[in-house]
Amino acid sequence: MQKFCMSILAMLIVWTASAQQEVIISGKVLDENNQALIGANVYINGTTYGTATNKNGEFILKNIALNQYQLCVSYSGYKRLRMAIDATTDKTDLVLRLEQSKGNLGEVVVTGTGTPHHLKTAPVPTELLTKKMIENTAAPDFGTLMGAVSPSFDFSPNTMGSNMMLNGLGNDFIVILLDGKRMYGDVGGMNDLSRINPAMIERIEVVKGASSSLYGSDAIAGVINIITKKSNRKFEVGNQTQYGSFNTLQQNNNIDFTAGKLSGRTLFSLKQSDGWQNSAYEIDGDDLVETKAMTQNAYINKNISQLLEYKLTKSLSLYGNVAHYNNDISVPVEVKNYGYFFEDFNYSLGANYIFSPTSTLSFDYTSDRFTYYYKYNQDYKDYTTGELSLNNDQQRKDYNLKWVKKFNDKHVLSLGSEYVEEIYRSEGRVVNGKATANTFSLYAQDEMTIFSHLMLTAGLRVVKHNQFGMVVTPKLSALYKLNAFNLRATYSRGFKAPTMKELYYRYEKRGSLYLGNTNLDPQTSNYYSAGVDFNKNWLSTSISAYQNDVDGLIAYEEIETSAADAANGIKRTKQHYNVEQARTKGVDFMFDIRLPHNFTLGGGYSYVDARNETTGERLSYVAHNYANVRAGYFHDWNNYQLNVQVLGRIQDEKYNAYNNSAKGYNLWKLTTVHKFASFGSFNLSATAGIDNVFDYVDDAPFGTYYGTITPGRTFFAGLNIYFTL
Structure with missing residues (x-):
């Protein structure tokens, strides 16, 4: 018993x-x-x-x-x-x-392949801007941030925004992602970078060169993936505020929570400035006249978003995000009878299903609608003060399905499909007031470790556009590891579909008529790069050479004015067409050094030769030489941490075929970051510094092409407060 x-x-x-x-x-x-x-x-x-x-x-x-x-x-x-x-x-x-990293090599990046890799062994070369670099820059806007830490980027500011350049090609050839989702909507052909608040950024990953095999149209110059801050804590409330000269205010507020299977993040950001004027004169024909025009117009922009994620089961997670943005730019009444108002509304839904620890399937739907208005600052014709007049209404809908299978540590396969629909509305500027286009694509990528020292990544996308037909864009990247050296090489093909404006635009300005062309072909490119990086203990450095050949560049050609248009006062007519071939080539060099006694030194240099191959002329808005310098000091006194950074930006003259060339310049900035010991559930830090230490100002008359519009020496201070549970 x-x-x-x-x-x-x-x-x-x-x-x-x-x-x-x-x-x-x-x-x-x-x-x-x-x-x-x-x-x-x-x-x-x-x-x-x-x-x-x-x-x-x-x-x-x-x-x-x-x-x-x-x-x-x-x-x-x-x-x-x-x-x-x-x-x-x-x-x-x-x-x-955890051991402190000797540099950024322990960081994980995803943009180059769409799958996680350590920066050191990422098969596709990726430039990483870390959280620490972003915090130490204390930049008031995205353009200032990128120009301060990466020599490959340049910005040509004007009244409506900043024209971004990457290795000699403009921002219409650059894909900007926000947490992996494409930003959409442009201002005069430029991405509205005011939508990006540096205070919300965790890190930035940059992949240079053609990346259409993974990211589709427009990815000819490169891809920028902005990863925003997120918190998985039970509860967090944060406020980051920075104030500077010219009443420049930048504020970021967040509320994060995790409650069982549900987590969320609410974000509200505000940026504003009174603007400034560097010259009281402007060029009017051959005359120099007084003006009230501002070098930087006053603005107020606001951005609010809500993200929710829910783990429905152990294998299935769902998310939804909605965001609204507007930017109100004021122009003096003596200059124009209107200012500018931009608005964006976007939302996304998605799901991620884990079949096994080695196999996942994800689906994402994103809708982004960007509108551009004139906002009248006085009564004018049929408009009253404060009234909006719509210029452009752009909408993009994106459906993306992706499967990733990890067969083993040496083999990862990604397969996907994407459907994109674009809608463009503009009364009086688009034929019939509305135009649409759609694209369907299939893509595949195979990541293979051939043997312990050699990794290959091969990708291919097949695209079918309802207007121009089919395009195939392959990519092949190789990484060979040789002790502390990594040798890399890439060939890739990029494409850029004609925009709605280039296809369907009809716009009259001062006696000239600008027409789209429905017979346009996509712009394509062949990109080649080779480089080597060295990483050991206190030193990380890399150098790479590249060439990007762009075919079928879209430009305007003058055509005969129709009799009907001539009778309505049109003096000349220009139409888009494929004619020009362009080429950019150059060398990028980057380094980071960890010195004794908590000192650091870093920076980079970029040489760019960008030319129109049809005419042999240099491409406009591009300099030959760009450089950045970062020198820092860090010390920890247990209850207080101090980080001091000196940042320098140096570049030479930028060529401009249509106006004067922009002057070269060098700008220096001093920032200090102060972190204090936690007070219970509260965490406190502060920033303070001087921008443009040596007070450089380009005070040429308004209407001149500027390399930088800095108002001279300015001061800033900020305070960051977090409450966490």
């Missing part, structure tokens, strides 16, 4: 153990000095299980299915930790210590 009872008891114990289908994993994340790391990301690789550490560095993962897993911990500025874990029983009181 005793043996029988013992057998029954043993069976009950076994049955009870086998019935336990879920376990708990918990512990604490510390640095090398046993200090708690707050907000470190703790997750199980290949699953939706994940959380962030609290104010004590503690984490807990609940309802984990019994299995063998890889537990990962990441934190900006530290090497990512990976460890195998046997989750067949509860794992509690784990102590996970």
